[in-house]
Amino acid sequence: MVKSVSNITPFTLLDYPNKTACILWYAGCNMRCLYCYNPEIVFGKGKFSFPEMISFLESRKGLLDAVVFSGGECLLHKDIVEQIQTVKTMGFLVKVDTNGSKPEVLKTLIEQDLLNYVALDFKSNRESFSTITQSDLFDQFEKSLQLLLNANIPFEVRTTYHSELLAKEELHDMIDYLKYNEYTGTYYIQHFRNNVETIGQLPDSRNRLEHQLPENPNLKIMFR
Template identity: 80%
Template sequence: MVKSVSNITPFTLLDYPDKSACILWYAGCNMRCLYCYNPEIVFGKGKFTFSEMISFLETRRGLLDAVVFSGGECLIHKDIIEQIRLVKAMGFLVKVDTNGSKPDVLQSLIEQKLLDYVALDFKSTRESFLSITQTDLYDQFEQSVQLLFKTNIPFEIRTTYHSELLAKEEVKDMIDYLKFNEYTGTYYIQHFKNNVETIGKLPNSHTRLENHLPVNTAVKIVLR
């Protein structure tokens, strides 16, 4: 049996808005973001089979509202659509955390009505995407975000900000992109936490964004 799940968070009230949930952390990722806090998941192997996850979820029926599929990048796994379908059939709400690199999988999930909430990582502008993620997957990300703009599925967009990787002007450009596309959700910007293990060997991030964001923007911004 394939062991695709690296770890499980059995209970959280933070990862699905206003719902109780567990998180399935899928091993592996197709990006190598320098600021990634989860190198053990990105480079590690899975420890649990999906059958083991189903057995766990059977014990949580009626106790949890939702299951969060995260990673790594959960959508790179070949059986992910069927796995999400099984969890959905158990009566759980489903949230997916994704870097947007698999728009075809995302579209299938949307068309099959298997998603209740999505969190999409907006890594950077096109200009910085390669240097931050070590990939050329910006076009795929943009396909994914445009898919979400056209659906009625609740979703959030989030960015990790490191002052040495992403210029303040680029963050403003990203906000303008969301405004242009009439994004009505919340844009979460989390400041990089210094002195933690990451994929890249990074200097400390020195600038915070509190005084550098546009005022009275149509996009709701929450800094973390």
């Protein structure tokens, strides 16, 4: 039996806005982001089968509002649409964390009304994308962003900032890009946490940006 989930976080108040949730961490990813905190998930194998996940979720009915599908990249898995559909029919809200590399899967989930919330990773501008992610998937990210902009689903855009990987000028470009595409949600900038194992061998990130980015009245920026 296929074991696609690497780990389960049984309870969180941080990953789905204003809801109690658990997180299913799917193994494997099609990017190799240098700052990635989860090399054991990206490179490792799953430990839990889908029936095991369902058994766990059955025990959480009435205790949790939502299930977060994360990774790695959860949308890579061939049965993910059916798995999300099953969880949705159990009465849970569904949130997906994605790097945006599988717009065709995202489109199916939107068309089948299976998503309640999406967190989309905005890794970098086009120029730095291949260096940071070790992939050539920026066009797919753009397609996913456009799908979400045109769907009636709450979603957030988020970027992990490491001072050695993204210059402040590049972040300005990314902010302008979101404004140009008429994104009106919150843009979350997540400061890299030093002293953790990552895919790339990185020096410490040194700059914090709270007071270094321009005011943008049409885009709310929050730091994590």
